[in-house]
Structures are given as C-alpha cells and as structure tokens.
Amino acid sequence: MTGGEGEPDDLLRALEAALFASTEPLTVAQLRQLLGEAPDIPAGLRALSGHYAGRGVNLVERGGRWHFQTAADMAHLLRRDREEPRKLSRAGMETLAIIAYHEPVSRAEIEAIRGVQVAKGTLDVLMEAGWIRPAGRKEVPGRPLLYATTAEFLTHFGLSSRRDLPGLEDLRAAGLLDPVDLAMEGMLERTVTESSLENDEGDD
Amino acid sequence: MTGGEGEPDDLLRALEAALFASTEPLTVAQLRQLLGEAPDIPAGLRALSGHYAGRGVNLVERGGRWHFQTAADMAHLLRRDREEPRKLSRAGMETLAIIAYHEPVSRAEIEAIRGVQVAKGTLDVLMEAGWIRPAGRKEVPGRPLLYATTAEFLTHFGLSSRRDLPGLEDLRAAGLLDPVDLAMEGMLERTVTESSLENDEGDD
C-alpha cells in the first residue's frame, strides 16, 4: 500500500489472479490452499485492497471472505435493468433485519417483535436466497430452531462483519435489541412517572 | 503506459468496472454505449492495458473485443489437484496382494484364490492408484484380461523387485498364516473354561 506500484510481487499477482478467477469469495485458508505456503497472505490482501481502493474495481472483505467487485459509484453505468435481483417483501425485509440484529433468534422471537406470525414462505425465501441458515436449537422447552445470517448475507449487503450492520451499536446502546420484558424491568426500576405517556391527556 | 498511477481518472475507472462486470468481451462501440460519449475510449483501453501488463490479471484485446483474463503464468493456480489420502479397503488390499504374488493373473483366478468375488471397482481403484496394470490376455477361451503390478507399486511398497515379497514360509513364521477366526476361537475357549472352572469351585 506504500504505493510502490509498477511491479507487484508474485504473491500479489497470484492473489489477484486467484481472486479474479474465482466464482466465489475466498477465505485466507482457501487462498493458502491455492497458493501454497505463501509468506503472508493477509498482508498481501491488505496491500492489494489498498492498490485497488481508488479504482473502478475494489477488493473487499466480507465476513472473512475476499472478492473483487465494481466500485459503488459505478452502479449507474452497470445497472442495466433497474430491477432488484431479489425483491423482498416487507415481511421478508423485516424478518431478515430481525435475524441479522438478533441472531441467533427463534421464530417465536421474530414473531414477538413483528407482532404477527411469520408466514412459512418468508423464512424459506430468505433461506433460498442464501442469507439465513438454521443455527442450532435453543435450549428451552420445545427446543425451537434458531436462525442466523450467512457469509453470503454479508457479501450481498457489503458488510465486512455483523458489527458493520447499520446502526447496530446505537440500537444496542438504546436497548432496542433487548426483549420487551427485559426492557420493562429496567424501565420500571427507573419509574414510569416521568415518561411522556400520560402528558398528552390534555391534548384533545 | 506512462504509469501515471495513484489516481486513475473516471474514464479508466469506468472502463475497468464495465469490462470487469461484463459477461463477455466488449468492443469499443459497446463500451461507448455503456459509458456515453466518453472522450477517448481506445486511448483509455491502451492506458488500462498498460497498467495491468505486469499484474496477475491482464486486459487483452482479441479481434477488437476487450476483456480481462488472468495472467498466463498464473494458470497453474487456477487448477489445482487436492490430494486426499485414502486407505485401501480390505478387498483392495487382498486383491492387490494376490496380483503381486501371482502375476500375471486374471480376475477369475484372483476370485479363485480369494474365495470371494472381486468387484470391478476394486480393480479400478488399484489401477487408479497406479499399482496394477493390464498385462495382456490369457490364451484360454474367453481370453480374459491379465493383471500385473507396476513399477510404481514397487516404489510405493519399498520393494526393489517382486522377489522381495516375503514367501509363504516367511509368512507362516511371522504368524501371518494363522487364520484370524481360529485365533479368536482359541481365545474365547480359554476364557469360557476359566470362568466355568471358577463356577465349579463355588459349587463344591
């Protein structure tokens, strides 16, 4: 990344070639398998991603997997048909968000947040898109299945990791990722009286 | 190729992105259609191809159409054999041993010696491992195929010739001719009588 351009070394050339050629994002382990015991693949990836930073194609890391993609500001040139690859329903969108911000999470927990049953098709669609996966069972009576997001989810939405989820820290800090019961306990301790709930009686 | 690196201009970036994302090689006319009335696409392509000349990915022109391809000297990375160690099955082991001791030998003869049928897959595996080879046909009715071991077989098992294989006498001396079943029987008998003796003592 020091800008010593001109002649990339063999490691960079090999990384470049492998990542360009691959149909899937590649992990460091996969790259090591391809390139053999190359000196320092993580450093090479950083250097390469630095080199491509300002270009029309960028090298990015998503959930530990690396791939090349076109720069975001080139979207207008490349978006030939304006249709979204997967037009999610609102239910699908909310369900995906709930899973991403709460994972691992059970269907019942999703329903508690949405206040409505999760239609059978919703989870199927998200699963089919490759964005969510079953992630074990919760050790409570009934042992409900848990859901979590996948590496493809991070890849598709351009997130380096779950920590990059928009507003995750704020939501967590505001307690908005805690279940209502938990939040209630905290609130009640602080007493409800000063809340804005009853001061509008005079409004009408 | 003046190497004005660092910040590629918008034309170069757009060309880069368009060529990268395209599913097929693009002509200058097609690029112009995508990029609009960009100043000088041919010059941009030349500059870009200069930039990529020494890298792991090259921009090349074939019959007026441009595309990215991985550098020729990186081709070996793109196809890789992953070696998986596997243990030969017992049937495979026995068949190989019979061929080694009796070569050249037909499948029917192997079966006669083993006292069990030899699946075709077994011979295939040995062939794939490079340990046996077809060795002509036996001049009997049906002209069955004969099998023999290979030089690789000797190398793998650390033998300088087939005569290094231990003879039947050696095997007997080493206890390798003791049928497994009988040895087992002996052991069982001993334990059974021992326990019955104990019972008798208790009866008295």
Added chain:
Amino acid sequence: MSAADDMADLFESRRAPDEVLTVSFESWEGPLDLLLNLARSQKVDLREISILALVEQYLEFIAGARAMKLELAADYLVMAAWLAYLKSAMLLPKAEQEEPSPEELALRLHLRLQRLAAMRDAGARLMARDRLGRDVFPRGAPEGLRVDKVSIWQASLYDLIAAYGQVKARTRPVTHVVARRPVMTLDEAIARVGRLIGTRLDWTRLESFLPEGVSGPLGRSALASSFVAVLELAKQGRVDIRQEGIFEPIFLRNAAPSGHEIAS
C-alpha cells in the same frame, strides 16, 4: 362507557380520515404494524407519541374499516378490545386502577412499537446498501477455480503381506489345526481307567478318573475319551456303570466278584 360507544364516538370525531384510513385493510401486517404506522402519522419522535391518541386512532380505524364492510381479522379485534381496555384504564382515576397499571401496559405497547420500528428502519437501511448484483458487481465471467480431488491411496507393505496371509489362511484346509489340540487318546484313557478302577471299591464318579488338574480342551478330550474307555471296559465286563437319569452323573465301579471286595 362501553367499548362500542367509545368506537362510535371516535368514528364520528373531528379527525378526518387521512390516507392511512383509506388504504385497504390487507395492507397491514397485523395490528402492531397498523399501530406503528398510526404512531408514525403523529409525525413526532416515536419516543414522544401519545399512546392515548394512538389508541383512539386505532379504534377509529377499526370502526371505519367495519363501516366499509371489510372483513375484520380476529387479530385486529383482539387488539381493539385490548386497546379499548387500556384506554378506559388510562382514563380512570389512579386510585381505581388495577394491576398491571395502565402505564405499564402502555409502556409495553410503546416498547414493542419502538422495537418494530427499529427493525423496520434497519431493514430499510440494509436494503439501501450497495448490494452485490444490484449496485456493485462481481466479475462477469470468472474463469473459475477448479479443484480436482485426487485420491492418494495409502497402504503399507505390512498391510499387503498380511492381506495375502489372510487370503491363504482362509482358503487353506483346516485339518492340521485339530492336530494341534491337546487330547487324551482312547488308548491312554482305557489304560488309565483300567488301572484306577481296581482301587475304587464303591461307585465313583467318572470325573474322578481324569488326570489331576486337566482343564480346557484337554479336560474335555480326557472326559470324552474316558467315557468311551468306560464303555469299552464295561463291554469287557471289567466295570459296572450306573446313571440315575439323563444328564445325571455317571458312576462306575470295579466289576470284580464281591468276595474279593470283602477280602481286601
């Protein structure tokens, strides 16, 4: 004041049916969804919405929807009943309030709406990101990496010769194996029983004629041979045999004349 009156009141209230109310009933994903949209229409921070106003709007909507002869989903009516209860509780003087307090119920609803709103916003922000295949693109025609699996077969020389040994052992005649077993031959047994019977004057168990301390295969061989030997000796008239019943112990004694017995 009954809930029905309440709803009628609200429906006739000055609140003009805004566009929210003209949208068909199916546009809402359940009561909470509807409530959230009503709350948002208050155009204030969700933290400062008036639950009471919200309840009124909801009941108003339900009444309006019913007037439009739309089929109401049970979920919405349950929520309406609950909200009507909440509203009446909130209007009661504090002293007459029951547990849980209406503040608590209102707070709970408030928290639920906040959470749903947070997730709805998060979903929208997710969808608005630069998405692969929509805003950013992977390589259009990647060459692909091909990984060919090659089996490396493993076997040692020991495995090889052991396998051969087993083939040979399995297919070899097994007669020699029997010869290895320790046995007591019939001749030996006749000689032994014949010698010992002279000293036993009373009925004696067959087993006591076996050599001392034999066991295992040899023991069984000795027993079998001795039994045959006893039969042979009986045939020669040298022993008497007695058995009380099937599988009972076998007893034998010297078949010599009784006088001899007394004499000794």
